[in-house]
Amino acid sequence: MSQSRDPEAFRAELREWLEANCPAEMRDGVMNEHTICWGGKNWEFTSDAQRVWLERAASKGYTVPTWPVEYGGAGMNRDEEKIFHAEMARINARSPLQSFGIWMLGPALLHFGTHEQKLHYLPPIARGEVRWCQGYSEPGAGSDLASVQSRGEDKGDHWLVNGQKIWTSYADKADWIFALIRTDRDAPKHKGISFLLIDMTDPGVTTRPIKLISGASPFCETFFDNVKVPKAQIVGDENRGWDVAKYLLTHEREMISGGGAGLGGGRALGAVLKDTYGEEEMDTVLRADAMRCEVDAMAIGLTLERYKDMAEAGTGAGDASAMLKYMGTELNKQRHEILMSAGGSDAVEWDGALSGLAANWLRTKANSIEGGTSEVMLSIVSRRILGLPG
Amino acid sequence: MLADAARGVLDGASPVSAFRALRDAGKPFEPAIWQEMAQMGWTGVLIPEEAGGSDMGHGAAAVLSRELGKTLVSSPFISTAVMAATALRRAGATASLQRIAAGEAIYALALDETRKFDPTRIETTATRDGNGFRLSGNKTFVVDGGSADRLLVLARTDGGVTLFDIPADRAGIARDAQDMVDARDAARIMLTDVEATGDDVLGQVDHGMDILRPALEAGQAALAAELAGLTAGAFDLTVGYLKERKQFGVTIGSFQALQHRAAHLWCETEVTASAILNAARRLDEDPDNATLAVSLAKARATATAKLAVIEGVQMHGGIGMTDAFDMGFYMKRARVGAEWLGDYGYHAATVARHRGF
Numbered sequence: 001m002s003q004s005r006d007p008e009a010f011r012a013e014l015r016e017w018l019e020a021n022c023p024a025e026m027r028d029g030v031m032n033e034h035t036i037c038w039g040g041k042n043w044e045f046t047s048d049a050q051r052v053w054l055e056r057a058a059s060k061g062y063t064v065p066t067w068p069v070e071y072g073g074a075g076m077n078r079d080e081e082k083i084f085h086a087e088m089a090r091i092n093a094r095s096p097l098q099s100f101g102i103w104m105l106g107p108a109l110l111h112f113g114t115h116e117q118k119l120h121y122l123p124p125i126a127r128g129e130v131r132w133c134q135g136y137s138e139p140g141a142g143s144d145l146a147s148v149q150s151r152g153e154d155k156g157d158h159w160l161v162n163g164q165k166i167w168t169s170y171a172d173k174a175d176w177i178f179a180l181i182r183t184d185r186d187a188p189k190h191k192g193i194s195f196l197l198i199d200m201t202d203p204g205v206t207t208r209p210i211k212l213i214s215g216a217s218p219f220c221e222t223f224f225d226n227v228k229v230p231k232a233q234i235v236g237d238e239n240r241g242w243d244v245a246k247y248l249l250t251h252e253r254e255m256i257s258g259g260g261a262g263l264g265g266g267r268a269l270g271a272v273l274k275d276t277y278g279e280e281e282m283d284t285v286l287r288a289d290a291m292r293c294e295v296d297a298m299a300i301g302l303t304l305e306r307y308k309d310m311a312e313a314g315t316g317a318g319d320a321s322a323m324l325k326y327m328g329t330e331l332n333k334q335r336h337e338i339l340m341s342a343g344g345s346d347a348v349e350w351d352g353a354l355s356g357l358a359a360n361w362l363r364t365k366a367n368s369i370e371g372g373t374s375e376v377m378l379s380i381v382s383r384r385i386l387g388l389p390g
Numbered sequence: 391m392l393a394d395a396a397r398g399v400l401d402g403a404s405p406v407s408a409f410r411a412l413r414d415a416g417k418p419f420e421p422a423i424w425q426e427m428a429q430m431g432w433t434g435v436l437i438p439e440e441a442g443g444s445d446m447g448h449g450a451a452a453v454l455s456r457e458l459g460k461t462l463v464s465s466p467f468i469s470t471a472v473m474a475a476t477a478l479r480r481a482g483a484t485a486s487l488q489r490i491a492a493g494e495a496i497y498a499l500a501l502d503e504t505r506k507f508d509p510t511r512i513e514t515t516a517t518r519d520g521n522g523f524r525l526s527g528n529k530t531f532v533v534d535g536g537s538a539d540r541l542l543v544l545a546r547t548d549g550g551v552t553l554f555d556i557p558a559d560r561a562g563i564a565r566d567a568q569d570m571v572d573a574r575d576a577a578r579i580m581l582t583d584v585e586a587t588g589d590d591v592l593g594q595v596d597h598g599m600d601i602l603r604p605a606l607e608a609g610q611a612a613l614a615a616e617l618a619g620l621t622a623g624a625f626d627l628t629v630g631y632l633k634e635r636k637q638f639g640v641t642i643g644s645f646q647a648l649q650h651r652a653a654h655l656w657c658e659t660e661v662t663a664s665a666i667l668n669a670a671r672r673l674d675e676d677p678d679n680a681t682l683a684v685s686l687a688k689a690r691a692t693a694t695a696k697l698a699v700i701e702g703v704q705m706h707g708g709i710g711m712t713d714a715f716d717m718g719f720y721m722k723r724a725r726v727g728a729e730w731l732g733d734y735g736y737h738a739a740t741v742a743r744h745r746g747f
Contacts, residue, residue: 270746291742298741299690302664323657381656382649386629389644 010080014087021056022093025049029092032356033216037097040131041175057096058127064102067110071118072126078309100169101125101132103255105178108195108248112236121197134252135165135179135198135222136245143376145180146189146242150224152181152196159183159196161204161227167370171207171220174200178248181229184239195241197233198224214362215350250321252371257304257321257328269294269338276342283341290338297335300327319384326377329367336361392450396457399430406623406716409462409573413719418537418575419464428493433471436608441484442491443475448608448673452615452666459619462719464574466534470497472612474542477553477605481592486540486555498538498558499605500529500579507732509544509551509602514581516545516552523547525554525562525584533730535577536567542592542602543581550596554586561585572719572726604677607684610731611669614684614691617727618666621659621691621698624720628652628702648705655701662690685732685740692734695724 026049028035037043037050045051057063060074065084067073076084088095106125109118124130141148150163161181171177177198184192198205204227209217236244269290273282304324307317317324339347340361346353347361368374383390404423412420427433435451437443451472458467470490474497478486489495501509514527525545535541541563543554558565562584568576593601629652632643642648669687672680699721703710710717728734 268746270742273747287747291738291747294745294747295686295689295738295741296661298686298745299661299665302668303661306664306667320660323660326654327657327661375650378650378653378657379646381653386649386652386656388629388632388649388652389641 005080007079007083011083011087014084015090017060018087018091018093021053022091023049023053026053026094026096027092028094029089030094032360034356035094037095037128038099038131038170038173039097039128040099040173041129042173043128043131053094054096054128061126063097063128064106064122064126067106067122067126071110071122072124097128099125099128099131100134100174101130104134104248104252105132107251108178108244109235111247112195112244117235130176131170131174133168133171133174133177133200133222135168135171135177137167138164139166143373145245146193148180148182148193150179150181151185152183152194152229154183155228158228158230159194161196161198161224161229163224165222165224166219167210168207168220168222169218169370171200171222172209176200177205177222178235179224180241180245183241187239190242192239193241193245194238195235195244196229197235198227198229202227202229204228212362213365214359216359216363218363249371250318253321253325253377254304254307254317256367256371257300257324257326269297269335269342272339273342276344286338286341289334290342293331293335293338296327296331300324300331303327319380322372322377322380323385325371326368326374326381329364330374332367333364336364392446392453393457396432396454397460399426400457400461400463404461404463406461406719409464409719410716412464413573418534419466423463424465424496425493427465427467427471428491432467433493434475434487434491435471436475437471437479437487437491441479441487443487444491448611448670449667451608451612452670455612455615456619456622456666459616459621459723460623462620462623462716462723466496466498466537466575468609468612468616469499469534469538470495473497473499473605473609474540476608477542477592477601478555480601480604481555483555483592495540496534496538497540497542498532498534498577499609500532500535500541500543501602502531503527503529505530507729507736509599509606512544512546512551514543514545516547516554516586518548519585522585522587522590523552523554525556525581525586527581529579529581531568531730532577532579534575535565535579536575541579542605543579544598544602547596551598551602552595553592553598553601554590555592556584556586556590570726571722573722574726576726606731607677607680608673610688610737611666611673611680611684613727613731614666614669614687617691617695617724618659618662620720620723620727621662621695624695624698624702624717624724625652625655625659627717627720628655628698628705631706642705651701651705655698658694658697662687662694665690682741682744685737685744688732689734689737689741692728692737696728699724 025047037054061069061072062074064073065076065081069075106122109121136145138148152159152161177200179196179198180193181196182192183194204225206223207220210219211217273290311317343354343357347357350358382388431444432454434443435446438445475490503512516523516525538558541556541558544551562582564580566578568578570576632648633641635642665687669683672683702717706717709715
């Protein structure tokens, strides 16, 4: 069991392993869309180092450090996880693998899945072999997610699924999708949904990328046309998919808020401003905005850590994830406005000296929409935490 | 646990109505409460056991400050039990610490000379005079300066600044009470050729900041916690009102415009709570490297308290503007607490300096 490990011995061992195994090219601390390793059958490694780093990290369970060893993790407790992240940060190591499987499906399967499902689905996620996408939103079900209409007809040993999903991130690159499918049309809307796992290569599944304001197409439309989904590919009970969906959403919200706080990969705004202005007198209004943003970023970062400490391993922040998501994403939007201002005319060139910043800036505008809008988050806080009439 | 115990005591002994009675009577605080705080070990929260303290640490000081703030308990807790105790402990002044732990001494810090906090910008001088010093200068916004029997005075000496611990009634000291919006004790203190000996110096001559800086940081962290407490007090009043007040035939808490304002405020309080916990933990674990954590806490607490009282009055509507209602007390205390020991700008700038600005 992990509890008995001596923290300092653990740290020393980890440090030694990282020194020996993290390739030099993976120690630049850069986290952006060009450096992320998403994994999956369609993944093309950007370098040998990226491939080697993933394989080595996965062999130790370091792609999912807190998952149990039998499911591909390293079985770390929260304190060990902190040491792990600190040691990774110490050498500026890139994350070996990121994916919706790690952030979203994994926690949901660990909580709701059967032992067989965990053994079947989790290790390929940990090894970066299978890439998942999330089939939640539909054209008619955005903030009102529980009104999804994609439906699964009971055919005995399988469901026959028909319908359309939208805003499916990286559906065109994913191997599998976890989807909310209506399996009982007569029940109240929250009570007739099942959480199904669907192979994207199955006949009848098609995707179409949506071009966004950033010029990129990370989101897709996903169509199900008479797709046969075996009965074993359900997480949780039939028609109780909303419970799984909600649980998973709290993890999704924490994940989005963490990116939102600009932590880890994000540079201190002071350093960014110095790049622009050097020793010259700084724009005082921009400087003041940046200082406020930095104060808030630090406090929000501490809040994410505090909630992780409070939560039992794997249970997440519950309703308070709405707070984390709201505060983190609004901050990230603000932070990118400041970065754009600091970048001046360089920042509004697609491929100028600050290549990628404009696309990132535009991308952040979705942060306060995806995974539940800021307004939905405030309504959750109001109803479930403050007890105001909903 | 400590919070529950403190709440239990304070709800009985010092609800907001007790503060109102003090305000109406023109009294800065209730000496009986201070004695009770001494008996429970609160005045000795940062004092070692060998000097009669309970030595519960900065985490406990923050918990107590927060509970004191929630019902606006007026007391010299931060001046005396947090800041003076930290300074005296650094200086090894055991006898003085014993008096604080026993509730027998009230200290005030005479630092500010201008309208904004900045202990590096002082003109009060301590000139060598034989074996001792003569102190002259004018201090303002000396919190608890009216009721204090001891003063910690910061003055310029030949090679720096020096911190003196002197009785408040020493010859040459004149005190003028300041009539503060929060109805608490603050005074202008005029020093004219006040005699001080080498024994009155805390720490080393010219190195007063070595003693004062940790004391200030302890005070700033505790004040941040008090502000978080008053934020919680104002917030509870406000949410309670949203659930009870009816207009257009429904409780006003059913209106989304108000729900989202209240929810946003709650989110801010949660984020600020993290900064406050972090500051106290840092002071307990690594007090010589706590500046960033403390300034982050004071900056956030100041901003959140301001938001809480502005929203509190707005969401209460007209009744929030009346003296008969308590929200105004919270608003006025939040403003004084914002200025004391450095405002938002002071502490945000400190954070920024530590973060590469």
